[in-house]
Amino acid sequence: MKLLITGGAGFIGSNFVRYIIQQHPDWEITNLDKLTYAGNLENLKDVEQSLRYRFIKGDIGDRELVDQLLQQKFDAIINFAAESHVDRSILDASPFLETNICGTQVLLEGAKKYGIKRFIQVSTDEVYGSIELGSFTELSPLHPSSPYSASKAAADLLCLAYHKTYGIAVIITRCSNNFGPYQFPEKFIPLAITNAIEDKPIPVYGDGLNVRDWIFVLDHCRALEATLEKGRAGEVYNIGAGNEMTNLALVHTLLKSLDKPESLIQFVTDRPGHDRRYSLDSSKIRTELGWKPIYSFNDALAFTVNWYLSNRHWWQRIKSGDYAKYYEQVYLKR
Numbered sequence: 001m002k003l004l005i006t007g008g009a010g011f012i013g014s015n016f017v018r019y020i021i022q023q024h025p026d027w028e029i030t031n032l033d034k035l036t037y038a039g040n041l042e043n044l045k046d047v048e049q050s051l052r053y054r055f056i057k058g059d060i061g062d063r064e065l066v067d068q069l070l071q072q073k074f075d076a077i078i079n080f081a082a083e084s085h086v087d088r089s090i091l092d093a094s095p096f097l098e099t100n101i102c103g104t105q106v107l108l109e110g111a112k113k114y115g116i117k118r119f120i121q122v123s124t125d126e127v128y129g130s131i132e133l134g135s136f137t138e139l140s141p142l143h144p145s146s147p148y149s150a151s152k153a154a155a156d157l158l159c160l161a162y163h164k165t166y167g168i169a170v171i172i173t174r175c176s177n178n179f180g181p182y183q184f185p186e187k188f189i190p191l192a193i194t195n196a197i198e199d200k201p202i203p204v205y206g207d208g209l210n211v212r213d214w215i216f217v218l219d220h221c222r223a224l225e226a227t228l229e230k231g232r233a234g235e236v237y238n239i240g241a242g243n244e245m246t247n248l249a250l251v252h253t254l255l256k257s258l259d260k261p262e263s264l265i266q267f268v269t270d271r272p273g274h275d276r277r278y279s280l281d282s283s284k285i286r287t288e289l290g291w292k293p294i295y296s297f298n299d300a301l302a303f304t305v306n307w308y309l310s311n312r313h314w315w316q317r318i319k320s321g322d323y324a325k326y327y328e329q330v331y332l333k334r
């Protein structure tokens with residue numbers, strides 16, 4: 001299979017590229033990535049020598065580039081490329097609309113013109129908004145709360161419209177919160193781990209009782225592989241591992257595993273529009289495609305903590321660059 005991966009230099013994309021290169025000796029990957037602040041070629045150092053992997057620096061919103069690239073006859077496009085951080089979307093929504101909506105539309109147009117047989121849109125549980133009790137199914141209405149989730153919901157609707165109108169073989173996946181190696185340290189788990197390692201305060205928004213459902217990134221990659229191979233065009237698949245917990249409970253677990261004091265927890269002003277709880281019913285992908293998570297939450301979290309302990313150069317370089325300015329903007333005002 002010849003795949004075009006977009007956003008493959010980010011957290012989930014780079015884990016997916018590595019996973020596919022290892023699992024499928026006859027598959028080829030082209031990775032189109034703009035290398036925004038979140039894209040990092042260091043994430044792919046160990047795969048860049050593979051003859052089955054190729055990197056192209058570029059924007060998914062660049063029509064000419066996408067058109068040129070798609071002349072190379074790909075079997076599938078997997079669109080990871082996005083602005084992905086909710087807090088950044090609250091500071092400035094524009095890049096979210098440009099990449100997440102307009103960029104996706106450019107890819108869909110390309111898929112239409114070149115008759116791409118599979119288009120996987122990597123979406124998020126955040127499109128459903130918050131739920132107090134019970135879990136969202138694929139039929140639940142979309143109620144996004146942040147500019148980020150609104151842009152992802154808009155892209156989902158565009159994908160479904162391109163399926164209905166032009167017959168593009170789009171599949172949408174909506175996954176819960178990922179964690180694992182190479183996650184940019186603006187996100188809660190790597191932020192908490194790396195701050196704790198450095199004995200810095202861990203900012204917990206509001207009362208810390210917001211609930212997220214955590215999934216190890218390789219379980220997400222396995223689910224995407226299943227949708228690529230067996231998913232039905234025009235369908236949406238929720239992907240969740242059923243590890244729901246409050247942010248506070250999660251921080252306590254992380255501090256314990258690093259043998260750090262609870263005094264590092266610092267409650268800060270809440271994120272505006274902060275969704276209280278995410279919860280997915282993922283029975284559709286489990287029954288229809290036979291996927292289920294295989295990594296235990298505790299083992300995967302311990303593995304992730306160890307990865308950040310052993311790869312300090314990776315995150316220390318990020319945290320000492322432009323990221324420091326962003327951190328000040330978001331946290332010192334709270």
Ligand code: NAD
Pocket residue numbers: 006007008009010011012013032033034035036037038039040058059060061079080081082083084085099103122123124125152174175176177178179184
């Ligand atoms: P990330 O921010 O780590 O990586 C995004 C990647 O996209 C980066 O490499 C960046 O350079 C690239 N990119 C951004 N704009 C681009 C553009 N215009 N053209 C080409 N490349 C561009 O994000 P992530 O956490 O790996 O998330 C990947 C995808 O998965 C996103 O679509 C996100 O919405 C979705 N998702 C993430 C999670 C999660 O918990 N992180 C959960 C569910 C779904």
Ligand code: DAU
Pocket residue numbers: 084085086087123124125126175176177178186187188189191203204205210211212247271278
């Ligand atoms: O649910 C899937 C989504 O998960 C993805 O679509 C997004 O791309 C991804 O960023 C993530 O969004 P969240 O907003 O849920 O993740 P984040 O890591 O930013 O925050 C997780 C929880 O922790 C959330 O309730 C906010 C809280 N939080 C976050 C940060 C960064 C804090 O309490 N303190 C913090 O400093």
